[in-house]
Amino acid sequence: MLLGPPGVGKGTQAELLCQALGTCHLSTGDVFRAASCQCDPSPALRSALEAMRRGELVSDGLVVTMVEERSACLRCRGGFLLDGFPRTVSQAEALDDLLVREGTAVDAVISYELPLDEIVDRLGGRRTCSICKAVYHVKARPPRAGGVCDLCGGALIQREDDRPESIRVRMRAYEECTRPLADYYEMTGRLIAVSADGPPEEVLERSLRELQTREESARH
Ligand code: ADP
Ligand code: AMP
Numbered sequence: 001m002l003l004g005p006p007g008v009g010k011g012t013q014a015e016l017l018c019q020a021l022g023t024c025h026l027s028t029g030d031v032f033r034a035a036s037c038q039c040d041p042s043p044a045l046r047s048a049l050e051a052m053r054r055g056e057l058v059s060d061g062l063v064v065t066m067v068e069e070r071s072a073c074l075r076c077r078g079g080f081l082l083d084g085f086p087r088t089v090s091q092a093e094a095l096d097d098l099l100v101r102e103g104t105a106v107d108a109v110i111s112y113e114l115p116l117d118e119i120v121d122r123l124g125g126r127r128t129c130s131i132c133k134a135v136y137h138v139k140a141r142p143p144r145a146g147g148v149c150d151l152c153g154g155a156l157i158q159r160e161d162d163r164p165e166s167i168r169v170r171m172r173a174y175e176e177c178t179r180p181l182a183d184y185y186e187m188t189g190r191l192i193a194v195s196a197d198g199p200p201e202e203v204l205e206r207s208l209r210e211l212q213t214r215e216e217s218a219r220h
Contacts, residue, residue, distance in 0.1 A: 001082040004112030006170045007123035008196045014083040016204040024076035028085040055169030064094040074102045088177045109185040112196040127156040
């Protein structure tokens, strides 16, 4: 499981970790962004998407239902990697129940850490492909041709919730609702704090090293 504030680099690391470990990536943010393309969303989904645009959290009930609908991911032979879920203690408790039902467990929780000014810089510079959803950064990970996706040629756009007014709301939601989760997982001895500073490949190396150390100490 990847924890950490919005913009710290969870999605970027999730992609690299899944390539390295062969795990199945489940990002609730990606699930909601994909749902936003539906032409006739249900009232519940429509109000969730409005909350998302403002930078607020989507209701626990809807998030948990969305995850339960994708529980096949938790049975993936290569394991699973949760990114952006859970985000509240109530979601964490619902996940515990779901994992018991699925006969599986979360082995490790990586909590990425980065100073606030760098997080704001990462969020403000994030650009996403409007077609394939690949993620870039105007300075740290620029596309080869300005404003155009390297992979599919789609136009790069700024996420609505990466605008300054939504960023402030998201950081507040993180501090109030998500940060307490670190204590929740610390109590069960699964929390690993990892610095998200440096280029993505360096952060990946650091993460893999921490996971390996943890696995070795669990074996002894
Ligand atoms: P999150 O999933 O935590 O919201 P992302 O993975 O989408 O974060 O990253 C946020 C922005 O920061 C993106 O523009 C991404 O390209 C950039 N980014 C991610 N990791 C790094 C890194 N290690 N160094 C510099 N920029 C990064
Ligand atoms: P992310 O891509 O993880 O930054 O998520 C983008 C937005 O989707 C968040 O700001 C929330 O509005 C919504 N969202 C994603 N995951 C959750 C979650 N687990 N709980 C509540 N809202 C979520």
